[in-house]
Amino acid sequence: MPTIAIARIELLIARRNMWVFTSLILMGLFSSVLTLAGGAPTGTLGIDPLLIATTSITTLSVYLIPLIGLLLSFDAIAGEAERGTLALSLTYPLSRGEILLGKFLAHLIVLGFAVAVGLALTAGLTIWKYGSADLNYLPLLKLFATSLALGAAFLGIGYLISALAKQTGVASGIVIIVWLICVVLYDLGLLGALVADGGGTFTKTIFPWLLVANPADAFRLINMPTDTVSTLATGLGAAGQASGFGPQLASLLLWPILALSLAWAAFRRVEP
Amino acid sequence: MTVLGIENVSKSYGDVHSVRDVSLNLGEGERVALLGHNGAGKTTLMRMVLGLTPLTSGKISVLGMPPGSRKARTAIGFLPESVAFHGALTGREQLHHFARLKGVKRSVADDLLERVGLTHAMNRKIRTYSKGMRQRIGLAQALLGQPRLALLDEPTSGLDPISRHEFYDIVDDLSKGGTAVLLSSHALTELESRTDRIAIMSKGHLLANDSLSALREAARLPIQVSVKATPETADDVAAKLGGTRVNGASVSLEVQQEGKVSLLGQITGLGELVKDIDVTPASLEELYRHYSVPKQEGK
Ligand SMILES: Nc1ncnc2c1ncn2[C@@H]1O[C@H](COP(=O)(O)OP(=O)(O)OP(=O)(O)O)[C@@H](O)[C@H]1O
């Protein structure tokens, strides 16, 4: 199984490169801090403390998960092409699809592991603080599953950039720009349009769809309880939820497939 | 049986004609050295055989299969001219990875590490390897799974003289096992007795493709004969043999193969006048220069 062999060596490299360690520290640290700091005042109001924790972790994950996904993937094709290992690998009896899939599996495992450890810490700390009675674990599981989907989407985008850029240096620059656009500039642009529109047709019809079309926003919407203050804190208001759960889920599921397919198509055209 | 068949193959990158109308065949167990100046098209030719780059025109078959097909790739072992393995892996991990890709047992990979003399360093990170040690990892992976065709691009670059010798022993073993070996090299002297055929490329053209002795015969490069006399007799000897005096006491002559024996007879006929004789056939270096200067340039 070439795919498994690729995944295995990539996992080994990720471990040696401290990628596993770095993403673990990032996710673990932030999850713990947010759980401990965020839950305290509201916990007494009778809202599920786990829901409070996942809400603040969601806000952070919107930035962190795409970043980790892109950092894990930008070197995958361009780096190997530069080092000459891609040409050598392609003289072995395996297809480019198998190489891409193997790398994807490995990187998704690294990302999933980091998120899982972070969320496990969140659950543990919440139980330690408030006891295990009447905690609803569903938001936690939803956060985990959607984090994987979000991570997968940005892994795919990273491979696509890596295949198109052909040089690691160029690829690393582009992923940072793409990250900025997806998690910051896109929302700012929409916010500007909202303000300019002043609650007109754009706000009611086009805006919800534009918002959900961005996987990072779809991730945020799907994990934010509709009626919490936190939704308003994102600055995009309740209008964002107008698209509903279905399109949000569809966005999170389609993006990984789309990004990986495009990455594969671009990879097939790379001459090592 | 033909292991590698290259028929009228050309390759252009835009208006750079890297390979022009090259035809070359390799049979089982044949060892062929591909020579040529920098940019002659050796690497490009190998990349086409591997299916890494498409042909502009012509046809290549590896055991009857198109280049780049899964079966063709299973049958080939390839050593690239420059490859940087991931420094974070140990030599053993890297080779085991390639063994998995080729569906070869890991114990075979360990044996190959021994064969290329890396056992002592196999558990160290490749980052800490010397150039020659990296080259050996590359060689070891090319040998995995007993390939039917070995493509070795400058395999001895970075190897010390003893390692080069050991490398050609490995090539001999491959060839005895029926593997066809195509290797490119810039180090000519080491090829003398170690290859069955020499193919010379220049500016994309294949200018020669034959055994060393046949190339020697066809080139008709003169044999150098040096006769040692004394400072007093050197002029006399030079006059009698028709050579030129060099270094005060020696006479230098050039002769074709068919005139060699009679010239030697003539020299021995001079008796006491001659102190020593040196006979040097055209070196591979001269032969290479003879063939690699394109005829159309009139040199
Ligand atoms: N990807 C490419 N794009 C454009 N030109 C190329 C490409 N690859 C090779 N060439 C050109 O093809 C020619 C042959 O190159 P090649 O690498 O085959 O030479 P070589 O015989 O292996 O030389 P060397 O002994 O230096 O390794 C060169 O002129 C080179 O510039």
Ligand SMILES: [Mg+2]
């Ligand atoms: Mg070359």
